Amino acid sequence: MYPPVLGRTNPMFVTSKEVRDVMTNSHPGGLDTIGARPIPPNIFGIGFGLAGLGTAWRIAVDQHLAPHEVSDVLIFLAALAWLISLCLYLRYALTTRGALRADLHDMTVGPFASLAVITPILLAADGVAPYSRSAAAVIIDISIVLVVLLGGWFTGIWMRGGTDLDRLHPGYFLPTVAGGLVASAGAAMVDQQRLAQLMLGLGIFSWIILGSMILGRLIFRPPIPDALAPTMAIEVAPAAVASVAYFFMHGAHITTFVTALAGYGLLMVVAQIPLLGRYAHLKFSLATWAFTFSWAAVASTLLFWIDAEHVSGGRAFSYLVLAAISVLIGSIACRTVVAISQGHLLPPLVSPAATLAPATNTSEPEVLVAAN
Numbered sequence: 001m002y003p004p005v006l007g008r009t010n011p012m013f014v015t016s017k018e019v020r021d022v023m024t025n026s027h028p029g030g031l032d033t034i035g036a037r038p039i040p041p042n043i044f045g046i047g048f049g050l051a052g053l054g055t056a057w058r059i060a061v062d063q064h065l066a067p068h069e070v071s072d073v074l075i076f077l078a079a080l081a082w083l084i085s086l087c088l089y090l091r092y093a094l095t096t097r098g099a100l101r102a103d104l105h106d107m108t109v110g111p112f113a114s115l116a117v118i119t120p121i122l123l124a125a126d127g128v129a130p131y132s133r134s135a136a137a138v139i140i141d142i143s144i145v146l147v148v149l150l151g152g153w154f155t156g157i158w159m160r161g162g163t164d165l166d167r168l169h170p171g172y173f174l175p176t177v178a179g180g181l182v183a184s185a186g187a188a189m190v191d192q193q194r195l196a197q198l199m200l201g202l203g204i205f206s207w208i209i210l211g212s213m214i215l216g217r218l219i220f221r222p223p224i225p226d227a228l229a230p231t232m233a234i235e236v237a238p239a240a241v242a243s244v245a246y247f248f249m250h251g252a253h254i255t256t257f258v259t260a261l262a263g264y265g266l267l268m269v270v271a272q273i274p275l276l277g278r279y280a281h282l283k284f285s286l287a288t289w290a291f292t293f294s295w296a297a298v299a300s301t302l303l304f305w306i307d308a309e310h311v312s313g314g315r316a317f318s319y320l321v322l323a324a325i326s327v328l329i330g331s332i333a334c335r336t337v338v339a340i341s342q343g344h345l346l347p348p349l350v351s352p353a354a355t356l357a358p359a360t361n362t363s364e365p366e367v368l369v370a371a372n
Helices: 017-022 041-062 068-095 099-105 110-128 133-159 170-189 193-220 226-250 256-271 273-280 286-308 314-341
Strands: none
Touching (some): 041 068, 041 110, 041 286, 068 099, 068 110, 099 110, 099 133, 110 133, 110 170, 133 170, 170 193, 170 226, 226 256, 226 286, 256 273, 256 286, 286 314
C-alpha cells in the first residue's frame, strides 16, 4: 500500500475521492519510500506515444511523403524518453523496497508497466530496421519474449479472481492486446511473418475477450475516475493497431478482414465524440499521454487506407492526417515540458518527516497521479 501521506503535502498531487474509491487494494505489504520520488508506471506512456508518432511518419517515408530524417528524429526522441523513463523507474524501484512488486500487483496501475517492454518493439522496427534489419530483429524478438511473459503473468494474476469490476479500465488492453498487436507489426517489419501471425492472434483474441468486459464496465458501472478517463481513448486503438499489423504483413491492400476492422474502429472513433466534454475538463497529467499512441495508430491506419484506395487528392489528405496527429502529440509534449519545468509532472519527494506523519486514513491508499 502506498504510504497514506504520499502527495498530501502538495494539493497538485492529491488523489481525487473518485480514484481512492477505486483503489481499494493497492500496493500490499507497504513501501519504504523515505527520500524517494515515486515514479508511476504510466510514465512509459511518453515514449510509447512518441514512438507511435514516429511510426506514422515512418509510413509517410515509405509512401514518399517525407524524408527519413523526420521519422529518425521522432524515434530518437521516443527512445530518449523511454530510456529516461526506464532509468527513473528503475532508480525508484531499486531504492524503494517493494515498489516493483507493488506496481506489478496493483490492479489499477499495474498494466501500464507493460509499456516498458512494448515500446522497444516500435523503436527497433522504426528506428533500427531501416539501417540494420538483423539488429532490429534481435531487439524485437527479445522484446516479444518479454511481452508474452509479462502478458501471461498479468493474465494469470487477473485469473486468480477477486478484482472489483470497477477497477477495470481500458488500460487493461496494454499487456496483451497492445503487446500482441504491436509485436505483430514489429515482427512483420523485419520479415518474420509466422511470428507476426502468432502475435496477431494473441492480440486479437485478447481484444475480443477483454474488449467486451471493459466496454461492459464502462457502460453499466459508474464513470471511471478522472485520473483514468484518458484511457477511454485507448478504445480506438485495437482495431487501428490490428490494421497496421495486417498492412505491414500483407502490404497496403484492402481485404474483407481489414474492412471489418475499420468498421469497428470507426464506431470507436465516433464514440469518442460524446466524451469530448469530459476530456476538456480533465487536468493535465501523465495520464494525458493515453491519447497519443491511440490516435497515432488511427493516423497510421488512415495513411495506409489513403494509399491503398488511391484517393483523389490523397497526398493532401495524408499531409492533413500527419499534421493533425503531429499537432496533437506535439502539444501534449510541450505541455509535458512545461509541467517538468514547473516540477508538476511527477509526485514530490517524500521526506522522512512526511513518511512518519500520522495517517489520517490508512484504508484509502493514494494513487500516484500527478495533475496540473
